[in-house]
Amino acid sequence: MRIALFITCVNDLMFPGTGRAVVRVLERLGHTVEFPAEQTCCGQMHANSGYRAEAMPLVRRFVDAFAGYDAVVGPSGSCVAMVRDSYPHLAEGDPGLAAAVSAVAPRTYELSELLVDVLGVTDVGARFPYRVTYHPTCHGLRMLRLGDRPLALLRAVGGIDLADLPGAAECCGFGGTFAVKNAGVSGAMLADKCAAIAATGAQYVAAVDNSCLAHIGGGLSRGAGGGARPIHYAEILASEGAQ
Amino acid sequence: MTTVDRGSGHIVTPLPFPRYAARELGDAQLRTNLRRATHTIRDKRLRVVGEVPEWEALRWAGAATKDDALARLPALLEQFEAAATARGATVHWARDATEASAIVTDLVRSTGTTEVVKVKSMVTQEIRLNETLAEAGIAAVETDLAELIVQLADDAPSHILVPAIHYNRGQIRDIFRARMAGVDPDLGDAPAALAEAARRHLRAKFLTAKVGISGANFAIAETGTLVVVESEGNGRMCLTLPETLISVVGIEKLLPRFADLDVFLQLLPRSSTGERMNPYTSLWTGVTPGDGPQNVHIVLLDNGRTATLADPHGREALRCIRCSACLNVCPVYERVGGHAYGSVYPGPIGAIISPQLAGQDAGFNRSLPYASTLCGACFDACPVRIDIPRILVHLRQSGVDAKRGRPSAERTAMRALSFLMRDRRRYAAALRAARRGAAPLRLGRRRDTLRRLPWPLSAWTTSRDAPLPPGETFREWWSRERA
Numbered sequence: 001m002r003i004a005l006f007i008t009c010v011n012d013l014m015f016p017g018t019g020r021a022v023v024r025v026l027e028r029l030g031h032t033v034e035f036p037a038e039q040t041c042c043g044q045m046h047a048n049s050g051y052r053a054e055a056m057p058l059v060r061r062f063v064d065a066f067a068g069y070d071a072v073v074g075p076s077g078s079c080v081a082m083v084r085d086s087y088p089h090l091a092e093g094d095p096g097l098a099a100a101v102s103a104v105a106p107r108t109y110e111l112s113e114l115l116v117d118v119l120g121v122t123d124v125g126a127r128f129p130y131r132v133t134y135h136p137t138c139h140g141l142r143m144l145r146l147g148d149r150p151l152a153l154l155r156a157v158g159g160i161d162l163a164d165l166p167g168a169a170e171c172c173g174f175g176g177t178f179a180v181k182n183a184g185v186s187g188a189m190l191a192d193k194c195a196a197i198a199a200t201g202a203q204y205v206a207a208v209d210n211s212c213l214a215h216i217g218g219g220l221s222r223g224a225g226g227g228a229r230p231i232h233y234a235e236i237l238a239s240e241g242a243q
Numbered sequence: 244m245t246t247v248d249r250g251s252g253h254i255v256t257p258l259p260f261p262r263y264a265a266r267e268l269g270d271a272q273l274r275t276n277l278r279r280a281t282h283t284i285r286d287k288r289l290r291v292v293g294e295v296p297e298w299e300a301l302r303w304a305g306a307a308t309k310d311d312a313l314a315r316l317p318a319l320l321e322q323f324e325a326a327a328t329a330r331g332a333t334v335h336w337a338r339d340a341t342e343a344s345a346i347v348t349d350l351v352r353s354t355g356t357t358e359v360v361k362v363k364s365m366v367t368q369e370i371r372l373n374e375t376l377a378e379a380g381i382a383a384v385e386t387d388l389a390e391l392i393v394q395l396a397d398d399a400p401s402h403i404l405v406p407a408i409h410y411n412r413g414q415i416r417d418i419f420r421a422r423m424a425g426v427d428p429d430l431g432d433a434p435a436a437l438a439e440a441a442r443r444h445l446r447a448k449f450l451t452a453k454v455g456i457s458g459a460n461f462a463i464a465e466t467g468t469l470v471v472v473e474s475e476g477n478g479r480m481c482l483t484l485p486e487t488l489i490s491v492v493g494i495e496k497l498l499p500r501f502a503d504l505d506v507f508l509q510l511l512p513r514s515s516t517g518e519r520m521n522p523y524t525s526l527w528t529g530v531t532p533g534d535g536p537q538n539v540h541i542v543l544l545d546n547g548r549t550a551t552l553a554d555p556h557g558r559e560a561l562r563c564i565r566c567s568a569c570l571n572v573c574p575v576y577e578r579v580g581g582h583a584y585g586s587v588y589p590g591p592i593g594a595i596i597s598p599q600l601a602g603q604d605a606g607f608n609r610s611l612p613y614a615s616t617l618c619g620a621c622f623d624a625c626p627v628r629i630d631i632p633r634i635l636v637h638l639r640q641s642g643v644d645a646k647r648g649r650p651s652a653e654r655t656a657m658r659a660l661s662f663l664m665r666d667r668r669r670y671a672a673a674l675r676a677a678r679r680g681a682a683p684l685r686l687g688r689r690r691d692t693l694r695r696l697p698w699p700l701s702a703w704t705t706s707r708d709a710p711l712p713p714g715e716t717f718r719e720w721w722s723r724e725r726a
Contacts, residue, residue, distance in 0.1 A: 175615070
């Protein structure tokens with residue numbers, strides 16, 4: 001099976017450790033991961049902020065860069081949702097692009113979908129002896145409908161102490177450019193999310209999206225959240241002991 | 244090509260959403276009231292929706308029926324007019340808020356009365372009917388308890404279903420004591436005492452009013468029937484006691500068949516008040532000789548609905564049955580309340596219908612589609628499956644496209660980013676530059692976050708710290724290790 005890693009531009013620059021973690025998990029399970037170097041950005045920020053014309057060349061790039069793989073895996077719920085849910089809308093009226101999208105988009109998976117649904121694995125042989133709470137990000141929860149998959153993977157991690165997050169399904173307030181266009185409301189939502197994290201007594205808050213985690217982490221590093229730190233769940237799945 | 248008129252009235256926000264939001268965020272009492280109220284209704288809704296195994300099928304059926312009605316709206320409207328007229332109603336057609344208000348005002352004036360009683364109705368607020376009536380010397384008395392509170396306070400409703408959601412009972416007692424004629428000066432804040440005071444105040448109005456004014460939740464094309472769904476019985480009073488009844492009905496309220504109510508009378512109460520069935524459902528068809536109002540008028544209102552229908556990517560917003568489930572689950576609404584949206588329609592549905600009905604160029608309506616994190620809770624809660632997040636993005640795109648050609652710092656940045664990301668070498672060089680640029684910021688730091696960034700990135704650090712990029716991008720690691 002040819003698996004391509006869709007790193008996402010945010011992870012490429014800001015959170016390369018998450019990409020390395022995905023590679024480590026899949027290789028530990030005996031798979032080979034390829035990294036198509038032509039990939040750049042999926043265009044989510046452009047499209048969701050209203051810049052459709054600026055997003056379209058990036059949509060075309062994406063489907064070219066990832067053509068021909070059996071599976072494309074991205075460690076970001078929102079970027080995968082962009083490809084799978086928004087690309088078909090964006091490609092309307094362009095039959096060539098629509099065909100390319102329909103070839104690539106259904107085979108583009110968030111990491112937990114690839115592991116649980118495609119590869120049939122929930123125990124990836126990880127060990128992470130810490131108290132962790134899991135925030136199911138909006139795109140993972142309500143667009144990709146990841147459901148229990150990430151938690152099933154986390155429950156199988158050795159030594160982990162998983163704590164339920166109160167009001168878990170509520171948005172953290174990130175929302176892409178919402179975080180700057182409506183910084184006040186975003187900050188109010190973040191404060192409530194950090195308080196919920198603090199209530200769990202967790203050492204780490206895990207999620208499927210580093211952009212939400214960057215926002216949450218930005219609140220945590222100002223002292224909210226009771227000392228919890230943000231971590232992408234792929235890095236927990238890659239872990240083999242103490243950090 | 245014919246031009247399609249946009250609507251007017253209380254669907255145009257006079258200030259950008261972030262400006263209003265900043266003001267409302269500063270009100271701690273408002274935040275507490277809103278949080279308690281929205282979470283209570285949210286939980287009730289989840290309980291009663293969970294009891295219905297076929298809920299998803301009902302949502303699909305509701306959406307399909309509305310889409311069917313919208314697809315053949317002109318024919319259904321004529322069918323409705325013919326059926327209602329045959330049963331003794333007089334049907335009027337209004338292009339916009341001004342026309343509709345003028346029609347209603349003239350009808351009231353011709354009765355010679357100076358006071359009318361009103362059933363709670365969004366559409367009459369949309370057309371600013373009370374203000375127009377007041378200019379003609381006619382007092383419009385709101386008879387829904389929460390609308391009465393808001394009217395006595397000289398305030399505006401902040402929620403579709405619970406207009407006084409921003410007040411707690413202590414605040415309501417204070418409003419009654421200050422503004423309600425003849426009220427007990429020692430009135431307490433027990434809900435029963437407050438309701439009793441309102442009941443006494445309103446009873447006198449019901450028994451003397453010559454004219455009742457309502458909206459409608461549904462209009463049945465097949466029979467010419469109007470339907471009002473309510474909880475307090477004030478609606479039933481207004482719909483049955485006066486001699487003249489005037490109903491303002493948005494043209495998107497049409498349902499093809501009487502039997503379609505089967506689906507909608509299940510969807511609406513569970514989604515709005517979180518009840519299995521609402522206490523009062525009134526249906527009337529024209530005039531019933533010797534029983535109820537003998538002069539029945541229906542004002543069919545466009546006010547931007549035809550323009551909305553013309554947009555294939557936005558038209559499903561017209562399915563809305565004004566249940567307000569999307570408000571109660573919205574994390575943005577929960578923090579800022581309804582006034583921040585500057586329109587009679589607040590929350591996620593308001594963020595898509597105000598800019599569509601009145602146009603994005605009206606006031607600061609262009610800011611409304613950005614009043615969302617696109618979290619998707621509204622779509623899941625919507626009983627007629629309006630994909631609000633998708634329409635928000637669509638409106639952002641049409642709003643940006645309409646302004647192309649004018650200079651904008653944001654567009655310049657978006658263009659530059661798109662240009663960089665269209666080429667692998669440019670992209671890799673930009674990542675490298677960003678990483679190197681940030682490197683000095685890391686020197687001597689224990690933390691990998693920054694507390695303050697210069698403009699324009701300061702917009703990020705007003706609300707949270709910013710992460711710093713590590714010493715190596717992923718693709719640098721890959722080419723070092725794997726390539």
